Structure formats: C-alpha cells, structure tokens
Amino acid sequence: MTFQISDLAQLGWNSFFLSQLDTDDLETVIPARVMSVHRNRLDVIGLMPDQTPLDDAIPPYSVSDGPEDMTATVGDWLLLDPETLRVERLLERQSLFKRRAPGTGRKLQLIAANVDTLFIVSSCNQDFNVPRLERYLALGRDAGVTPVIILTKADLTDDPHDYVQQASRIMPGVMVEILDARDPEQITRLHPWCTKGQTIAFVGSSGVGKSTLINTLMGNDLIATAGIREDDAKGRHTTTGRQFHQLPSGAWLLDTPGMRELQLTDVQEGIDAVFADIVELAEDCRFGDCRHETEPGCAVNAAIDNGTLDPKRLHRWRKLALEDMHNTQTIAERRTREKAFGKMIKNTVAYKKNLRGGD
C-alpha cells in the first residue's frame, strides 16, 4: 500500500503529540504512525528528517515492564531512530479503544489508538441490536471520541425511520446517519467527518458493511467485501485485520474485523455518558447510595412508574456497569499477579549473580 505524505499533520499529527517532544527530538527521531498490526510486525509510516516519507515494517513493540496497554497498537505514534528504526518511545495517546479479549483469558486487547471519530456501523436488519450499540457508544464516549451511528442497508428496509428513531433514543444527543453503503451520492453525508488528518475507526459486527462504506468513500472496490447468508444476517469475517486506508481528502479510515463479543472494561465514565438520563434521574433519589430497587423516594423507579423510563434500559445499564466493574477488577488482579511474578524472576537472577560474584 502506498500513502501520500507531505507533512506530519496529514498523518494526524497535532500539538498534543508535538508537546511530548523535546526541542531537539525532531532532528534526532522520526515520528511514525502504526498503520497496521501483524503477528510479527508493525507497518509504520512517517517522515524522515529530510522530509522524505518513511514506509516500512518494524518488529512489534511494548514498553518493557509496562502494563498491557503499553503495547503499540494501530493508530499509535512512535518515535523511531532514523538509522536503525528502533523504537525510542511510544507517545501518549489522545484516545484508546480496548476491550477484554474474548474467551476465558483475562487479557486486555487494544483495538485502536488516536482515533477522532468512531463510526458505529449497524445494518437495518436482524443485526440491529440496541444493547450492542450501547456497548460501542460507551467505548467511544469513554475514549473521548465523537461517536456516530451509521445505519447501512437502508435500501433493504421498508421502515428506515423506525431504525433511526430507535438508534436516536440510545444516547441523549447521539448522531445517526442512515444510508445505502454502496451509494456514492448518499455517502457524501459522511464527508464532514472525513477531513485532512482526521482518523475515523469503523466498528460493528461482521457483514454490516464497514468495508463497503470505506470502498464507497474511496471511490473504488479495492477492499474485499462479502455477501451475507440471508438466513441469519451474519457475515463471514471478510476483513481479518485492522488496516488504515487514506482518503484523497487526507482522512484516515480504519477498517476493523467484525467483533462478535465486545466485553467492556474500565469504561465507567463512558457508560455513564450513554445512560446520562438515568444518571441524572438518580441524582434526585432520596438516598445518595440508592440502588433503585425498593428504596423509598427513588426517582429512577418513579420514572419507570410514570412511563418516562423503559425498565429494560435500567436493566441494561445495570448489566453493563456490573460487567465493566468485573472485567476491570479481573484485569487489575492479573496485572498485580504478573508484576509479582516478574519481581520474583528478577530477584532470582540477582541472587544467582550474587552467587557468581556480581556482574
């Protein structure tokens, strides 16, 4: 893949990243951005000190002894040594998406860093699922990015308005766009988010049309897309890795594979933002620690009683908040255990060195 780079701003570089550099850094290191992550390598692009573009692959990178989220992920900015391309530093992120990895392991999985806008894609069919959209919104709001719900396959439903209404109710003030992802005319509605240096991540289940949207925005068919099985509206995971694409406007589109499971972790603030209506109601409960169960003077239950709050929404909020708390705790416990193990290994090495009479 070739990218057109003439200045760092075009890559999404801004004062937030610049302020992390020392004055002579720009002469001695190359700022480079991670464009895709593979098992054995990171593809990075940047600008050499003589302003020629750098487009290369480097080994995966983690801050030694750092927690799991200090591993370089797609969208990250790295400072590289111009001679060896060795990573000197992983720059602090403006935003970070992470989840608890699927399966029984307690690992944290990084999805993307330094994203400006999150396009949460769902199609107007069986894939449309309010709890799933709430999860993605919580993820986006917690990372401080602008979430936009994109409803695809508008051409396949008789009642597009109903989908828009349902989506708009998920979070106070959320933006919703509905379109046929294959139609270049309709896709122009997404242009305002896709300006120079902006990074837009596309997330959503397999088969909803993330890659189709990117192809239509790019004006070509370079990314593979796939038909879905009519019976269950599920895709077959056509996209398998996270990959940046550059729009002629200078925006960066990040395609991701459909996620079957999005386990939230450490996004309490994001959850509160999505359910801001309930949080606000709860402020009027008589007791500060009201659990909105059988307490007298509960404003949340009063809202359910008078029909302004859907009891299902309260239930989903509880469920997400609990899940988030549980995952945050298990990941923290695992981290503590690993740290203790690392310390033990270090001590053993030091002890053996001592026996041998030092270094």
Ligand SMILES: Nc1nc2c(ncn2[C@@H]2O[C@H](COP(=O)(O)OP(=O)(O)OP(=O)(O)O)[C@@H](O)[C@H]2O)c(=O)[nH]1
């Ligand atoms: N009719 C119609 N078909 C669409 C629309 N958007 C996507 N499709 C079709 O849906 C199928 C799946 O689209 P993809 O773009 O591959 O879906 P994806 O989200 O990238 O899926 P993964 O890569 O598996 O995560 C393709 O056959 C598309 O042509 C739409 O708005 N209308």
Ligand SMILES: [Mg+2]
């Ligand atoms: Mg795809």
Ligand SMILES: [Zn+2]
């Ligand atoms: Zn209450």
